[in-house]
Amino acid sequence: MAAIYHRVALIGLGLIASSMALAIRRRGLADEITGTARSADTRAAAVELGLCDRVYETAAEAVEGADLVVLCVPVGVMGAVAEEIAPRLAAGATLSDVGSVKQAVIAAVGPHVPEGVHFIPAHPLAGTEHSGPRAGFAELFENRWCLLVPPEGTPPEPVARLRELWEGMGAHVDTMDPAHHDLVLAVTSHAPHLIAYTMVGVADDLGRVTDSEVVKYSAAGFRDFTRIAASDPTMWRDVFLTNKAATLEILGRFTEELFALQRAIRTEDGAHLFDYFTRTRAIRRGIIEAGQDTDAPDFGRVKKAGD
Amino acid sequence: MAAIYHRVALIGLGLIASSMALAIRRRGLADEITGTARSADTRAAAVELGLCDRVYETAAEAVEGADLVVLCVPVGVMGAVAEEIAPRLAAGATLSDVGSVKQAVIAAVGPHVPEGVHFIPAHPLAGTEHSGPRAGFAELFENRWCLLVPPEGTPPEPVARLRELWEGMGAHVDTMDPAHHDLVLAVTSHAPHLIAYTMVGVADDLGRVTDSEVVKYSAAGFRDFTRIAASDPTMWRDVFLTNKAATLEILGRFTEELFALQRAIRTEDGAHLFDYFTRTRAIRRGIIEAGQDTDAPDFGRVKKAGD
Numbered sequence: 001m002a003a004i005y006h007r008v009a010l011i012g013l014g015l016i017a018s019s020m021a022l023a024i025r026r027r028g029l030a031d032e033i034t035g036t037a038r039s040a041d042t043r044a045a046a047v048e049l050g051l052c053d054r055v056y057e058t059a060a061e062a063v064e065g066a067d068l069v070v071l072c073v074p075v076g077v078m079g080a081v082a083e084e085i086a087p088r089l090a091a092g093a094t095l096s097d098v099g100s101v102k103q104a105v106i107a108a109v110g111p112h113v114p115e116g117v118h119f120i121p122a123h124p125l126a127g128t129e130h131s132g133p134r135a136g137f138a139e140l141f142e143n144r145w146c147l148l149v150p151p152e153g154t155p156p157e158p159v160a161r162l163r164e165l166w167e168g169m170g171a172h173v174d175t176m177d178p179a180h181h182d183l184v185l186a187v188t189s190h191a192p193h194l195i196a197y198t199m200v201g202v203a204d205d206l207g208r209v210t211d212s213e214v215v216k217y218s219a220a221g222f223r224d225f226t227r228i229a230a231s232d233p234t235m236w237r238d239v240f241l242t243n244k245a246a247t248l249e250i251l252g253r254f255t256e257e258l259f260a261l262q263r264a265i266r267t268e269d270g271a272h273l274f275d276y277f278t279r280t281r282a283i284r285r286g287i288i289e290a291g292q293d294t295d296a297p298d299f300g301r302v303k304k305a306g307d
Numbered sequence: 308m309a310a311i312y313h314r315v316a317l318i319g320l321g322l323i324a325s326s327m328a329l330a331i332r333r334r335g336l337a338d339e340i341t342g343t344a345r346s347a348d349t350r351a352a353a354v355e356l357g358l359c360d361r362v363y364e365t366a367a368e369a370v371e372g373a374d375l376v377v378l379c380v381p382v383g384v385m386g387a388v389a390e391e392i393a394p395r396l397a398a399g400a401t402l403s404d405v406g407s408v409k410q411a412v413i414a415a416v417g418p419h420v421p422e423g424v425h426f427i428p429a430h431p432l433a434g435t436e437h438s439g440p441r442a443g444f445a446e447l448f449e450n451r452w453c454l455l456v457p458p459e460g461t462p463p464e465p466v467a468r469l470r471e472l473w474e475g476m477g478a479h480v481d482t483m484d485p486a487h488h489d490l491v492l493a494v495t496s497h498a499p500h501l502i503a504y505t506m507v508g509v510a511d512d513l514g515r516v517t518d519s520e521v522v523k524y525s526a527a528g529f530r531d532f533t534r535i536a537a538s539d540p541t542m543w544r545d546v547f548l549t550n551k552a553a554t555l556e557i558l559g560r561f562t563e564e565l566f567a568l569q570r571a572i573r574t575e576d577g578a579h580l581f582d583y584f585t586r587t588r589a590i591r592r593g594i595i596e597a598g599q600d601t602d603a604p605d606f607g608r609v610k611k612a613g614d
Contacts, residue, residue: 076577100527125527129591144526174523184520187510189527194572195502196528198565200587202557203494205564213491215593216481219451220432220496221503223600224531230591233584240572240580250509251569255562257512258505262558265501265547270383273547277540280507284436284537286522293530 004165005030009066011059011081013037013046014232015127016098017072018136021051023169026138036062037133045133060088068165070122071097071109076238079108091116094158098124100185100235102149102178104242110151118158121149123181124171125189131232142170143291149178186246190239191254194247196228197236311472312337316373318366318388320344320353321539322434323405324379325443328358330476333445343369344440352440367395375472377429378404378416383545386415398423401465405431407492407542409456409485411549417458425465428456430488431478432496438539449477450598456485493553497546498561501554503535504543 008030010017017035024030035052036059037043046055056062063069063085071078078097089095095117099105102121113119126144128135146166150159163173176184203214203222218226240247264272288295315337317324324342331337342359343366344350353362363369370376370392378385385404396402402424406412409428420426433451435442453473457466470480483491510521510529525533547554571579595602 125524127527145524147524180515184516184524185527187513187516188521188524188529191509192506192528192532194568195506195565197584197587198568199499199502199561200590201583202498202560202564204586204590206494206557206560208487209491209494211590211593214495214590215597215599217432217452217454217491217495218594218597218599220434220492221499221535222495223594224535225499226587226591226594227600228528228531229584229587231584233581233588236584237577237580241575241577244572244575248569248572250513251565253509253513254506255565257509258502258558258562261501261505262555265551265555268548268551270544270548273544274540276508277504277536277538277543279511280504280533280536281540283507283511283518283521284533286518287525287530287533290522290525292522292525293534 003028003031004161004168005066005068007032007034007066007068009033009063009069010035010052011062011069011071011085012073013042013051013055013133014072015131015135015140016124017070018046018049018051018133019126019138019140020070020072020098020136020169021046022136022138023141024165027168029165029168030068034062034066042133049133051133051136059085063088063090063093065090067093068162069093069095071095071099074234074238075099075101075105075242076234078105079112082109082112086112086114089114089117092118094118094120094162096120096122096162098122100189100239101243102181106149106151106178118154119151120154120159120162121178122162122166123147123149123185124166126171127231129227129230131235139170141166144171146171146173147181148173148175149181150175182243182246183249186243186250190243190247191250193228193231193236194240194251195254196225199225200229310335310338311468311475312373312375314339314341314373314375316340316370316376317342317359318369318376318378318392319380320349320358320362320440321379322438322442322447323431324377325353325356325358325440326433326445326447327377327379327405327443327476328353329443329445330448331472334475336472336475337375341369341373349440356440358440358443366392370395370397372397374400375469376400376402378402378406381541381545382406382408382412382549383541385412386419389416389419393419393421396421396424399425401425401427401469403427403429403469405429407496407546408550409454409488413456413458413485425461426458427461427466427469428485429469429473430454430456430492431473433478434538436534436537438542446477448473451478453478453480454488455480455482456488457482489550489553490556493550493557497550497554498557500535500538500543501547501558502561503532506532507536
């Protein structure tokens with residue numbers, strides 16, 4: 001495939017950026033990749049893994065001459081990074097990001113974007129419970145969605161070019177407005193993560209059931225919650241602080257519904273429970289039909305693994 | 308392996324019973340397997356799949372001459388089934404079950420158990436989101452726990468023999484008292500299932516986010532909830548109705564903790580969120596070290612699947 005960008009600068013070198021670097025290299029989507037990270041360990045790992053052609057100590061150096069700069073840092077520090085790099089961004093360059101929240105990123109980054117630079121926020125809906133530069137792999141984005149959130153008035157050419165990059169990495173691409181993005185993600189990601197974190201915390205904190213019992217008997221449903229609740233704490237703290245309104249709204253709806261089901265249990269309203277549990281099966285079928293999960297029964301993950 | 312029982316009767320032929328039949332056959336753990344199910348379709352499937360040596364229309368016929376009878380029906384009907392088969396149980400036989408709740412099963416089944424029959428409730432912590440006789444597979448119990456809940460005064464020999472059967476099917480076996488079992492399972496299974504059902508229901512019901520958006524973007528965390536929430540509605544209705552007290556207790560603790568995290572979001576207490584999310588990572592490490600899940604990043608399930 002022909003290179004889509006000449007030089008891509010990755011600011012932050014965690015799971016997403018390292019996966020981008022590997023995917024871009026494998027498909028030849030850029031002539032060059034530069035990168036930077038605040039931590040010296042991360043920079044050393046990036047050099048060792050050959051993620052970038054050049055790894056710099058500062059973001060300002062890394063963005064020099066790049067026609068695409070992607071902010072891959074936690075949402076909470078994007079504003080500060082944008083301020084630092086703004087004076088060094090090349091005219092005509094595209095500035096993007098991979099944050100899980102879009103309104104807050106636009107509010108923090110937008111004011112720093114210089115005239116002549118195209119700011120196109122993006123969010124690849126891909127990740128694992130692991131973090132850091134060693135967690136990346138080139139296939140992470142394959143068959144996953146990437147949502148682009150171009151501000152009104154962005155010319156179509158840079159949007160099409162960024163879309164081409166994400167499609168080149170194997171993703172499907174949609175565009176969405178930032179408020180709707182934040183609501184959709186509150187439902188499909190942010191609220192479920194908070195709920196998983198909560199349930200795992202409760203289990204950990206329950207004196208009468210030991211941690212060792214929780215661990216041994218986790219296969220009964222809890223196990224998937226622990227995987228979700230093993231995600232990067234800094235990233236998730238920032239997500240909840242920056243997508244506060246939508247997350248709290250969905251959690252409010254969740255609590256309302258949970259109380260209704262608790263009442264059905266308390267009053268032994270079996271019909272209500274049965275109907276509710278039947279309805280939720282349909283959503284699952286939709287997800288499998290859409291190719292976003294497999295219908296294979298969830299067993300044997302242990303066997304596929306370590307051995 | 309030498310047969311551990313002469314004739315095993317499986318009452319109900321869903322996911323668990325069909326997996327038991329396949330595992331027992333493969334390892335030669337019984338000379339004969341008989342089975343029954345209320346639905347004619349299920350009985351026909353069992354015959355077609357060769358799960359049992361003989362499939363009967365009634366439970367009373369199926370248990371004739373069996374030295375092990377296993378109730379594999381929803382918890383809510385176990386009492387009625389026990390009443391039906393009680394007069395036909397052979398002296399010295401063991402009566403067991405595979406229900407997800409133990410106190411309610413003991414209360415419902417116990418009074419019907421005739422003198423000379425050993426009642427040893429059991430609960431294999433294994434399953435998938437699929438149900439029915441075609442969902443079974445011989446490896447379902449491998450490396451999973453099976454909890455035995457023998458009433459006080461049960462002689463050790465029949466307990467050891469049932470343990471041997473479960474170990475023969477690949478499971479690890481522990482014994483536990485029924486109240487503790489129900490509390491442990493409320494934490495590791497029942498509350499997580501209700502929470503997953505609730506979250507999927509909320510997503511389905513949210514006018515401003517379409518079902519098609521929920522389905523497309525489910526990979527961001529929600530997907531695992533939908534898998535849990537695709538489990539058998541009858542089974543889960545009965546679980547919640549029969550493990551009411553422990554489930555409501557854990558949900559109460561969950562709500563308390565969720566409210567504390569919601570307040571941390573509302574007041575922007577990032578340190579509280581960060582500490583909580585860091586603590587939950589440790590439980591995940593324990594589960595991986597205990598071999599109850601793999602540390603492989605959760606991606607590519609789609610690729611492993613249908614294609």
